[in-house]
Amino acid sequence: MTVAEPQALNFECETGNYHTFCPISCVAWLYQKIEDSFFLVIGTKTCGYFLQNAMGVMIFAEPRYAMAELEEGDISAQLNDYEELKRLCLQIKRDRNPSVIVWIGTCTTEIIKMDLEGLAPRLEAEIGIPVVVARANGLDYAFTQGEDTVLAAMANRCPKEAPQVEKEKEERNGIQKLLNFGKKKEEVIEEDSEYVDHPPLVLFGSLPDPVVTQLTLELKKQGIKVTGWLPEKRFTELPVIEEGYYVAGVNPFLSRTATTLMRRRKCKLIGAPFPIGPDGTRAWIEKMCSVFGITPKGLDEREAKIWESLEEYVKLIRGKSVFFMGDNLLEISLARFLIRCGMTVPEIGIPYMDKRYQAAELQLLEKTCHEMNVPLPRIVEKPDNYNQIQRINELNPDLVITGMAHANPLEARGINTKWSVEFTFAQIHGFTNARDILELVTRPLRRNNSLKDLGWDKLVKEEAKV
């Protein structure tokens, strides 16, 4: 299947028969991010079994998430949904006393049309804990889109205006500062004078705290102040979002959150490539600067320096090809970065492609291809894994980025693979973490370099079907 070099990006859509994680998996990283939350997944044994297995040992650390496991009585409405949920939520309140309970709606609650959005406000009033509803189900969404549904729901919970009495807030902050001394963000906020006068900016997307600090500092260097972050470390600290605020996304799968912020909260979305890879980070910062009328300082040197430090990794992948089977929506940004590293990308599979939200990223991808003088990849939305494996067999790429269901079978057939889910959990944003992306991408190549003389490439018998 040799593809003639197309001039513009080529979008296709296949059958949607691909492997990915269920979007309820977002509870695994969100409950860790939002420290005072409790995630209640309202679903069946199937959901529970997935979480238990997908999250591996995390299940043993007394996680702040649980299943509300639906039984036959719930399905046939012999039990009262409201009473059942109230019983469980009171139990959670008693045992954990969270600041918010997030209900994750699943396929089952969709099909039996359990009115979670209707029940939540009533229950919230009765038990006195905010109840946020996110429908992160496999009928509609894939993997990381789960976070998108949760953040979109949270966006509606952000305070509408800054508290009136500024002084009181200062005092509270004072106490908090005492409690969290050494917390970097507070220091950032303190010195207002270093910032350019620009309208408030709120960033959205859940990232590990060190990455939040890194990106915040990166913007600070340009005089841009990050007013808040959706989500914050605690539900009680959700940022104020007023009409006219600027917002920017840090991850490519947050299109519902972006839409909610624009339509419901009347914010202005800064459409930028995502800060993944030094090229993406630079483009992201430049876009912010241009919106606020700032001339970026020192970005050239900063980017060049990072590339220099990456050279030992880039050497390993330059001229090699990578095939994305598609399962977590980070694919466009990662492909763009890897093309900049000198790789070729015949195919980018992706579960869902929001051409508006990812517009700037797609543009940068196209530009990068032209500049690096490589053919434009075909972008396959809702891919068909079976067809993809036929194409992989024909193309014989140097690396396939794929889910765990296909990784071992491909390795046994002599094809290098990298497990895609790791990109979701590793720290990959900003200048600092570009090295981590390449550490992941080159790992199979480095491993197989050390094994290459052993003649153990193909470990399945010839007649085995692919």
Place this chain on the structure above:
Amino acid sequence: MKLAYWMYAGPAHIGTLRVASSFKNVHAIMHAPIGDDYFNVMRSMLERERNFTPVTTSVVDRNVLARGSQEKVVDNITRKDSEEHPDLIVLTPTCTSSILQEDLENFVERAQMDAKCDVMLADVNHYRVNELEAADRTLQQVVKYYIEKARKKGELPEGKTEKPSVNIIGVSTLGFHNLHDCTELKKLMNDLGVEVNAVIPEGASVHELKNLPRAWFNLVPYRELGMMSAKYLETEFGMPYVDIAPMGVVETARCIRKIQQVINQQGAEVDYEEFINEQTLHVSQAAWFSRSIDCQNLTGKKAVVFGDNTHAAAITKILAREMGIHVVWAGTYCKYDQEWFREQVSEYCDEVLITDNHAEIGDAIARVEPSAIFGTQMERHVGKRLNIPCGVIAAPIHIQNFPIGYKPFMGYEGTNQIADLVYNSFTLGMEDHLLEIFGGHDTKEVITKGISAESDLGWTKEGLAELNKIPGFVRGKVKRNTEKFARERGVKDINVEVLYAAKESVGA
């Protein structure tokens, strides 16, 4: 609704998929939303499977909700038929399709008209059965389907094999040490002069199923998977079955004697007593181990056991009967088959625990403070928290329970493996205690052992220091008894005096 975040047995479709993908050239199509194909990840990761897992999804999405699956399921079946040419496609319902109540049977019939392969709907109800029950049922369904098909075509072979022969029923993918057990069972059958007619479902072709009746008897090593098939074959063909898991020295002998009885009734003249004797005394090391002074040291040590029926029952018997260990309680999560479990273990333990609630198990472990735990991965983690060693004897399991080396639990080599497992669990615990007694590297301050142990009593600094001098393996007990003593007498702060007063009073 039930609040839960851990389950011992998976949902029904996992059982069906385990059976379907154990067979050779059988493909399963799940009627499920995106993300429910997590089974493929488990198989590929845990079993380190080199081949693609023959499971795909006919995706249930919004369109299916609105208009029904229509042609989609049928198309997916016929497509898979032409791509992979399987012998059989098993359409697998999930929790989602259970509530959609689509007429999957009708899809199967329609797909059967176009597909070259056989097509079948797995007859499992998500809300009624779990993984294990579903696996048992699906295996029986497949067996029955091919027996009846062969009968209709007049292809059922007549008569029995010339030599005594056996079908081993119930070995499957993702089963706990199943493949090693299978090798060991084949070896055992070979030693007994019994031919292995078939092993199902692992590695079997559906075409072999019509030959099942040629065996002289069926062996069902696992209580959870295969009983329904064995009973079906008994009803249809009068085939006797042996359902004694050959796990442990005594049970292996019992299994072999039962085999002897079953085949002698059909005209064989075998006497396995000498073989059993030779194996027990000279080949397996387990009997000698029981006699050795190592094992003497284990006498009366407290243990608890939890797992599926097969393994929990067998290990309980081994600990109590073959090693003289005191099993305080033995439990199973196979609630649907609890009578069998009670009957098997009640004389070998003080108490029987039937539950699938891991918190209850955790509390029961904290309560009795055994020297060792034999359970699933969940109990291993409880053990870690309580500082009690744990040997893993049953699913749910992690990747480390799919060892590359040969580690059967069944047969005579199995007895050696189990002896090692038991012994290593206990000695590790003893070493740990010796270190503490001799003031080893233990400088930990924390002494609360119970998972749910909440103490409203205060300990004075001196009291605590004194408590910490008490060897670790009785410290928890001393602490609890002292607190009980203090509570009864309304003492708020426990100091050295109270500690020793309690000791004198209750002999703590």
